[in-house]
Amino acid sequence: MSASIGAVVVKDPSLHLKPFTGFRNNNTPYSSTYSLLLDKRINPFTSSASPASIRAVSTPVKKEASAAETKRSKVEIFKEQSNYIRYPLNEELLTDAPNINEAATQLIKFHGSYQQYDRDERGGRSYSFMLRTKNPCGKVSNQLYLAMDDLADQFGIGTLRLTTRQTFQLHGVIKKNLKTVMSTIIKNMGSTLGACGDLNRNVLAPAAPYVRKDYLFAQETADNIAALLTPQSGFYYDMWVDGEQFMTAEPPEVVKARNDNSHGTNFPDSAEPIYGTQFLPRKFKIAVTVPTDNSVDLFTNDIGVVVVTDDNGDPQGFNIYVGGGMGRTHRVETTFPRLAEPLGYVPKEDILYAVKAIVVTQRENGRRDDRRYSRMKYLIDSWGIEKFRSVVEQYYGKKFESPRELPEWEFKSYLGWDEQGDGRLFCGLHVDSGRVKGVAKKTLREVIEKYNLNVRITPNQNIVLCDIRPSWKRPITVALAQSGLLPPTYVDPLNITAMACPALPLCPLAITEAERGIPDLLKRVRSVFEKVGLPYNESIVVRVTGCPNGCARPYMAELGLVGDGPNSYQIWLGGTPAQTSLARTFMNKVKIQDLEKVFEPLFYSWRLKRKSKESFGDFTNRVGFEKLEEIVGKWEGVPKSSSRYYLKLFTDKETYEAVDALARVENKSAHQLAIEVIRNYAASQQNGKSQ
Known part of the structure; x- marks a missing residue:
């Protein structure tokens, strides 16, 4: 047998490499050079192997790592021994226990799930799983929304949660129901693959369904980046739908960019050409938007991508920002939140190659010994932007141009009614903390089902109903208002x-x-x-x-x-x-x-x-x-x-309690509701006089 591993050809008739290409010695750091321990009896699920060591080079070789650099976190070892995120999760899911072991708990994140338990309960732990979907741009089809709504009632806690990364979270799924829930999501054209774990998370883009060249191009770019960085080794479908593939056809430019190894970005002949067996050091977040629209919290992402257009509104390229991230640890001053900073500008046809080069730079150089410091923001903070840019350019194969000047940013909520630009309307609805529940959940389902609407989730935990005919506006408004989903003018600005x-x-x-x-x-x-x-x-x-x-x-x-x-x-x-x-x-x-x-x-x-x-x-x-x-x-x-604006509105307890009961339905104080009633009455009187 002759097995090609990177730039080295290994000839040994007793070697069986295909499922495990890219494994490396536990004592070797994950850097530009990878070590693979091979012998006639490799067990991929243990760290033991005989001493025959062969290097598989995918990128230029660095100097040998010091002893201090060889230390790796426990999660890195779990990933290495998992056969591309399969073992021991596949075995743990078959046991009668309500929970899974430590290694499987880490691996199931790559599949889009976290193990949890109810901390309000005393005594034994009641284990369950949270599932998070992956919806680039926050797009959710009518079919998927209805499926998620059903799953929340049948297998969850009866609520859906809209996240700050434009996805659903489904809480309370018990282990024995995981496969049913996962397979249902997949068969309804959804996915949870990569919604958690050490890889690219959901790619954000403005949720507004405007039929405008810049918005459409931003959303298309977000979709393509998400496809580029989706795992390829099949572990997700093996686990939840017995290997059946439900992936849609990818644009040829995505396939071409993923397979391109002109600048040493890929693991040749690997099931994961970009990620390898170790994936990334930590989670990785990307957002795409258009100038002025900061509905995506652009600067909090590892990579921020901004469409740059010409005077006619035609997209020409992208400004790229790098190094954002929010996580930190209390009383550890070496951990900190950080804003992304400008990296440069690329023409539109190069965006996938530039993003891939940045991801690979983090893959090769991000810390894998201490997960507190594994995000890309710490690499950039350590190196400085100039060194980081220089290394990225080696993988990109070009120099970045200077960023284009952009107008000032604004936060856009996309709440209320607006025109899409194609003759139809959209309606953005505020959802407190993104928790869809009770009467509002029932009404949303009825409206979405009745009018066959697609929806989008915003990065601010709200929901947008799309593709609404103008004649539907009034009945939809009435139905939503009756369930407490009010126009933004009736929601406290806070x-x-x-x-x-x-x-x-x-x-x-x-x-x-x-x-x-x-x-x-x-x-x-x-x-x-x-x-x-x-x-x-x-x-x-x-x-x-x-x-x-x-x-x-x-x-x-x-x-x-x-x-x-x-x-x-x-x-x-x-x-x-x-x-x-x-x-x-x-x-x-x-x-x-x-x-x-x-x-x-x-x-x-x-x-x-x-x-x-x-x-x-x-x-x-x-x-x-x-x-x-x-x-x-x-x-x-x-x-x-x-307190010149403060009015004493209630002179008796009965009136206050009656108004307070009404206010609680809308999650307001009695004073807030009373002020709104007075303001609306005054406005109507004023309008009457003006007419």
Whole structure:
């Protein structure tokens, strides 16, 4: 038998390499040179092998690694011994136990699932699995939406969750039902492949279904990048549909870019030409958008891609940004959130090759010894952008051009009604924390099914109903409003931009509440606004996470709350409404009952000392944290004369309780609802007079 491994040909009639090409010695770092231990009796599921060592070169050889560099995390060994993410997960799924072992728990992430248990329960653990779909651009077909809605009721906890990466999360699936649920998603043209794990995650793009050249091109590019970086070794379909393939035909430019090895990016003859057996050091995130539209939180991604057009609106190429990431660890200052920075510009026909070169640079050089430092942001922070660009250019085979100048960024929610540009409409609906449940879930299903609508999920945990005929607008509006899915003018502005991660009770990393706590937190922020005299139409970007991993991107918020202890939060300030500025830690260990002691002086000072139309985030950055700490420290309460917008609306308990009961249905305070009623009444009277 003659087996070609990279640039080396191995001749030995007793070798059987095909299923395991690319395995490397546990003592060799994953770098430009890979070691493969081979003998007549290789067991791919153990780390033991006889000493015959053969190098498989896929890229230029680096100098030998030092002993310190050879250390690898446990997850790296699990991946190496897994036969491309199969073993021992395939065996663990067949046992009667409600859970799976440590190695399988890591591997199932690549299949789009996390093992969880209900932390509210006392005594034994009730294990279940969260499934996350992969929907480039947030696109969800009518068929897939209805299937996911059914699965949530039949096998989940009765709710669907819209994520900050434009996907669904389905919670509460028990192990014995995993294959049924997974196969149902696949057979309804969905996927969970790569939604979690050490590989490229869901590729973001603006959710608005505009029929415009730049938006269509951004979405097409996101689809192609997602296809380029999809695993090829078949482990997903082997596991869940017994090897049956449901993949759609790929554009020829994607296949060509994946197979191209002109600059040493690929593992020749490998089942995973881009990923190899080890995949990436950690998760990898990509977003594509058009100028001005920062609905995707562009700068929080490992790679940000922006369409550049000519004066006629025709796409010409892309600006590329690299090195964003949100995760960090409390009290470990060497971990930090980071914004992506400009790498350069590429013509439109080169985008797949440029993205592949960046991914391979991270694959070859990202740390694999300590997962806290394995994201690409740490590689760029260590090297600097110039060295990083130089290495990427070796894999790309060209020099990057200078980035093109772009207009300023804006956050776009795409809530409410708008025209697609093809004679049809779309309707963006706000969903608190992305949790689709109860009457709203039932009504959404009825509307989507009745009108055969496709939908899109936004990076802000909301949903867009697409392809609506103008004649359907009124009946759809009425049906949605009756279920509490109101037009954005009837939603508190604070809720429009707020986000929270699921946190407790199912996330094993959560330190404190986020999704379950944010409704009350937003009411408290609104109450403080009213107390210090800020008008109802005033808003700030509030994001809450139960731990420092940053799943709801709190480090981009104007007010970020990050769980750092039981009922305790770090307070982050300094993000901006357009999500172009990184927040910073303002205070640590603030107990939940003491938040108003911080909010009041900050919001009062903002109202009193802000410049014209200055956002809260810009105000905190301009004034500086030292001065703000002084203001909070000396705070003695809001002067009575300051609450000029605050009206005492309730003179008797019965009226208050009646209004409060109505307000709770819409997740508002009694005061908020009463103010809205008064405002709407005043507006209608004014309109009547003007007519």
